[in-house]
Amino acid sequence: MRDPNSGIFLTIEGIEGVGKSTAVQFIQEYLTQKNKKFIITREPGGTEIAEKIREILLTPNSEEKITPDTELLLMFASRSQHIHHVILPALKAGKWVVSDRFVDASYAYQGGGRQLDMKFLQQLDEQIVHSLKPNATILLDASPEIGLARAKHRGPQDRIEQEKVDFFERVRTGYLARASKEPKRFHVIDATKPVESVQNEIKTILDGLNDA
Ligand code: TMP
Secondary structure (H helix, E strand, O other): OOOOOOOOEEEEEOOOOOOHHHHHHHHHHHHHHOOOOEEEEEOOOOOHHHHHHHHHHHOOOOOOOOOHHHHHHHHHHHHHHHHHHHHHHHHHOOOEEEEEOOHHHHHHHHHHHOOOOHHHHHHHHHHHHOOOOOOEEEEEEOOHHHHHHHHHOOOOOOOOOOOOHHHHHHHHHHHHHHHHHOOOOEEEEEOOOOHHHHHHHHHHHHHHHHHO
16 A cells, blocks of 8 residues: 555656657646646756756757766756755655656666766665655657657757767667566556557556556
8 A cells, every 4th residue: 555645756768759748748637637736847857956957968069078977977966956856845745746757767878878887877876866766667668760760850959869879779778678677667668659559558557556
Protein backbone atom coordinates (compact mmCIF):
# COMPACT_ATOMS: atom_id res chain seq x y z
CA MET A 1 0.00 0.00 0.00
CA ARG A 2 1.33 3.44 -0.95
CA ASP A 3 1.83 6.20 1.62
CA PRO A 4 -1.30 8.36 1.10
CA ASN A 5 0.66 11.54 1.90
CA SER A 6 3.23 10.91 -0.74
CA GLY A 7 2.66 11.66 -4.40
CA ILE A 8 3.61 9.66 -7.45
CA PHE A 9 6.80 10.42 -9.35
CA LEU A 10 6.61 9.62 -13.06
CA THR A 11 9.37 10.34 -15.56
CA ILE A 12 9.36 10.29 -19.36
CA GLU A 13 12.54 9.47 -21.24
CA GLY A 14 13.79 8.86 -24.74
CA ILE A 15 16.00 10.32 -27.43
CA GLU A 16 14.96 13.42 -29.40
CA GLY A 17 11.89 13.14 -31.62
CA VAL A 18 10.24 10.11 -29.97
CA GLY A 19 7.11 12.03 -28.94
CA LYS A 20 7.83 12.94 -25.31
CA SER A 21 5.90 16.21 -25.54
CA THR A 22 2.82 14.51 -26.96
CA ALA A 23 3.06 11.88 -24.22
CA VAL A 24 3.36 14.54 -21.50
CA GLN A 25 0.33 16.35 -22.92
CA PHE A 26 -1.66 13.10 -22.88
CA ILE A 27 -0.65 12.46 -19.24
CA GLN A 28 -1.67 16.01 -18.33
CA GLU A 29 -5.12 15.46 -19.85
CA TYR A 30 -5.47 12.10 -18.07
CA LEU A 31 -4.59 13.55 -14.65
CA THR A 32 -6.85 16.57 -15.16
CA GLN A 33 -9.74 14.28 -16.07
CA LYS A 34 -9.12 12.15 -12.95
CA ASN A 35 -9.05 15.29 -10.77
CA LYS A 36 -5.53 14.58 -9.57
CA LYS A 37 -3.22 17.17 -8.07
CA PHE A 38 -0.14 17.24 -10.28
CA ILE A 39 2.75 19.25 -11.65
CA ILE A 40 4.45 18.90 -15.02
CA THR A 41 8.12 19.72 -15.02
CA ARG A 42 11.31 19.01 -16.94
CA GLU A 43 15.07 18.52 -16.83
CA PRO A 44 17.36 20.22 -17.29
CA GLY A 45 15.18 22.98 -15.86
CA GLY A 46 12.08 23.19 -13.69
CA THR A 47 13.19 26.09 -11.45
CA GLU A 48 14.39 29.61 -12.20
CA ILE A 49 18.05 28.75 -11.67
CA ALA A 50 17.76 25.32 -13.30
CA GLU A 51 16.21 26.94 -16.40
CA LYS A 52 19.22 29.29 -16.57
CA ILE A 53 21.49 26.26 -16.42
CA ARG A 54 19.38 24.67 -19.19
CA GLU A 55 20.06 27.66 -21.39
CA ILE A 56 23.81 27.31 -20.88
CA LEU A 57 23.57 23.60 -21.64
CA LEU A 58 21.47 23.81 -24.78
CA THR A 59 22.63 27.00 -26.49
CA PRO A 60 24.95 26.10 -29.37
CA ASN A 61 28.35 27.64 -28.58
CA SER A 62 31.06 27.78 -31.18
CA GLU A 63 33.83 29.63 -29.33
CA GLU A 64 34.13 28.03 -25.92
CA LYS A 65 33.12 24.37 -26.02
CA ILE A 66 31.38 22.93 -22.99
CA THR A 67 33.50 20.01 -21.80
CA PRO A 68 31.74 16.68 -21.17
CA ASP A 69 32.51 17.01 -17.43
CA THR A 70 30.98 20.49 -17.31
CA GLU A 71 27.92 19.14 -19.10
CA LEU A 72 27.57 16.34 -16.56
CA LEU A 73 28.06 18.61 -13.55
CA LEU A 74 25.62 21.22 -14.86
CA MET A 75 22.99 18.51 -15.39
CA PHE A 76 23.37 17.52 -11.75
CA ALA A 77 23.49 21.16 -10.55
CA SER A 78 20.21 21.78 -12.31
CA ARG A 79 18.83 18.52 -10.86
CA SER A 80 19.73 19.50 -7.30
CA GLN A 81 17.73 22.75 -7.64
CA HIS A 82 14.86 20.83 -9.20
CA ILE A 83 14.74 18.11 -6.56
CA HIS A 84 14.83 20.43 -3.56
CA HIS A 85 12.65 23.27 -4.82
CA VAL A 86 10.10 21.42 -6.94
CA ILE A 87 10.04 17.62 -6.85
CA LEU A 88 10.27 16.86 -3.12
CA PRO A 89 7.84 19.61 -2.00
CA ALA A 90 5.27 18.45 -4.57
CA LEU A 91 5.62 14.79 -3.60
CA LYS A 92 5.32 15.70 0.08
CA ALA A 93 2.12 17.59 -0.77
CA GLY A 94 0.76 14.36 -2.24
CA LYS A 95 0.91 15.52 -5.85
CA TRP A 96 1.82 13.57 -8.95
CA VAL A 97 5.11 14.83 -10.36
CA VAL A 98 5.51 14.25 -14.09
CA SER A 99 9.02 15.07 -15.24
CA ASP A 100 10.12 15.23 -18.84
CA ARG A 101 13.50 13.55 -18.13
CA PHE A 102 15.36 12.86 -14.88
CA VAL A 103 18.55 11.09 -13.80
CA ASP A 104 18.20 8.22 -16.32
CA ALA A 105 18.92 10.83 -19.00
CA SER A 106 22.34 11.49 -17.44
CA TYR A 107 23.16 7.77 -17.56
CA ALA A 108 22.00 7.60 -21.19
CA TYR A 109 23.44 10.89 -22.55
CA GLN A 110 26.53 11.54 -20.43
CA GLY A 111 27.25 7.88 -19.58
CA GLY A 112 26.23 6.33 -22.92
CA GLY A 113 26.48 9.20 -25.39
CA ARG A 114 29.57 10.94 -23.97
CA GLN A 115 31.03 7.73 -22.53
CA LEU A 116 31.88 9.35 -19.21
CA ASP A 117 32.99 7.31 -16.22
CA MET A 118 29.98 5.44 -14.85
CA LYS A 119 31.47 5.32 -11.35
CA PHE A 120 31.67 9.12 -11.24
CA LEU A 121 28.10 9.31 -12.47
CA GLN A 122 26.94 6.85 -9.81
CA GLN A 123 28.70 8.91 -7.13
CA LEU A 124 26.93 12.06 -8.29
CA ASP A 125 23.67 10.14 -8.35
CA GLU A 126 24.19 8.94 -4.76
CA GLN A 127 25.25 12.37 -3.47
CA ILE A 128 22.66 14.49 -5.26
CA VAL A 129 19.64 12.32 -5.96
CA HIS A 130 20.04 10.09 -2.86
CA SER A 131 17.22 7.59 -2.70
CA LEU A 132 14.74 9.54 -4.83
CA LYS A 133 13.50 7.19 -7.54
CA PRO A 134 10.60 7.56 -9.93
CA ASN A 135 7.68 5.22 -9.21
CA ALA A 136 7.59 4.61 -12.94
CA THR A 137 9.58 5.64 -15.99
CA ILE A 138 8.16 5.60 -19.50
CA LEU A 139 10.88 5.08 -22.08
CA LEU A 140 9.72 5.98 -25.59
CA ASP A 141 12.00 4.00 -27.84
CA ALA A 142 12.81 4.52 -31.50
CA SER A 143 15.92 4.42 -33.66
CA PRO A 144 17.88 7.69 -33.93
CA GLU A 145 17.19 7.76 -37.68
CA ILE A 146 13.46 7.98 -37.00
CA GLY A 147 13.76 10.26 -33.94
CA LEU A 148 16.17 12.73 -35.47
CA ALA A 149 14.17 12.98 -38.69
CA ARG A 150 11.11 13.94 -36.62
CA ALA A 151 13.09 16.33 -34.40
CA LYS A 152 14.46 18.20 -37.43
CA HIS A 153 10.95 19.38 -38.32
CA ARG A 154 10.75 21.28 -35.01
CA GLY A 155 13.13 24.05 -36.04
CA PRO A 156 16.73 24.93 -35.14
CA GLN A 157 18.62 22.21 -33.32
CA ASP A 158 20.01 22.80 -29.82
CA ARG A 159 23.61 22.03 -28.83
CA ILE A 160 22.93 18.40 -27.95
CA GLU A 161 20.57 17.76 -30.89
CA GLN A 162 23.48 18.70 -33.17
CA GLU A 163 25.28 15.47 -32.21
CA LYS A 164 25.66 12.73 -34.81
CA VAL A 165 23.63 9.55 -35.19
CA ASP A 166 26.21 7.33 -33.45
CA PHE A 167 25.97 9.53 -30.33
CA PHE A 168 22.21 8.91 -30.21
CA GLU A 169 22.75 5.19 -30.88
CA ARG A 170 24.82 5.08 -27.68
CA VAL A 171 22.18 7.12 -25.83
CA ARG A 172 19.48 4.69 -26.93
CA THR A 173 21.60 1.70 -25.91
CA GLY A 174 22.24 3.39 -22.55
CA TYR A 175 18.52 3.84 -21.95
CA LEU A 176 17.69 0.26 -22.93
CA ALA A 177 20.47 -1.06 -20.66
CA ARG A 178 19.00 0.84 -17.72
CA ALA A 179 15.52 -0.38 -18.57
CA SER A 180 16.65 -3.99 -18.59
CA LYS A 181 18.28 -3.54 -15.16
CA GLU A 182 15.05 -2.18 -13.64
CA PRO A 183 12.23 -3.83 -15.56
CA LYS A 184 9.64 -3.10 -12.84
CA ARG A 185 10.17 0.66 -12.92
CA PHE A 186 10.70 1.03 -16.67
CA HIS A 187 7.94 0.73 -19.25
CA VAL A 188 9.50 0.63 -22.69
CA ILE A 189 7.10 1.71 -25.44
CA ASP A 190 7.79 1.33 -29.15
CA ALA A 191 7.48 4.97 -30.24
CA THR A 192 7.16 4.04 -33.91
CA LYS A 193 3.64 2.67 -33.30
CA PRO A 194 0.64 4.88 -34.13
CA VAL A 195 -0.01 7.61 -31.55
CA GLU A 196 -3.30 5.98 -30.37
CA SER A 197 -1.49 2.76 -29.61
CA VAL A 198 1.28 4.58 -27.69
CA GLN A 199 -1.37 6.48 -25.74
CA ASN A 200 -3.24 3.26 -24.90
CA GLU A 201 -0.06 1.83 -23.44
CA ILE A 202 0.51 5.01 -21.44
CA LYS A 203 -3.08 4.90 -20.17
CA THR A 204 -2.58 1.32 -18.91
CA ILE A 205 0.55 2.46 -17.03
CA LEU A 206 -1.30 5.45 -15.51
CA ASP A 207 -4.28 3.28 -14.51
CA GLY A 208 -1.85 0.93 -12.78
CA LEU A 209 -0.17 3.75 -10.86
CA ASN A 210 -3.52 5.26 -9.94
CA ASP A 211 -4.83 1.97 -8.53
CA ALA A 212 -1.62 1.04 -6.67
P1 TMP B 1 14.69 18.19 -24.15
O1 TMP B 1 14.26 17.92 -22.74
O2 TMP B 1 14.05 19.35 -24.73
O3 TMP B 1 14.66 16.96 -24.99
O4 TMP B 1 16.24 18.66 -24.12
C1 TMP B 1 17.09 18.35 -23.13
C2 TMP B 1 18.39 17.86 -23.70
O5 TMP B 1 19.29 17.63 -22.62
C3 TMP B 1 18.28 16.55 -24.45
O6 TMP B 1 19.16 16.57 -25.56
C4 TMP B 1 18.79 15.54 -23.47
C5 TMP B 1 19.79 16.31 -22.66
N1 TMP B 1 19.99 15.83 -21.30
C6 TMP B 1 21.21 15.25 -20.98
O7 TMP B 1 22.10 15.16 -21.81
N2 TMP B 1 21.41 14.80 -19.71
C7 TMP B 1 20.46 14.91 -18.72
O8 TMP B 1 20.67 14.49 -17.58
C8 TMP B 1 19.19 15.53 -19.07
C9 TMP B 1 18.14 15.68 -18.04
C10 TMP B 1 19.02 15.96 -20.37
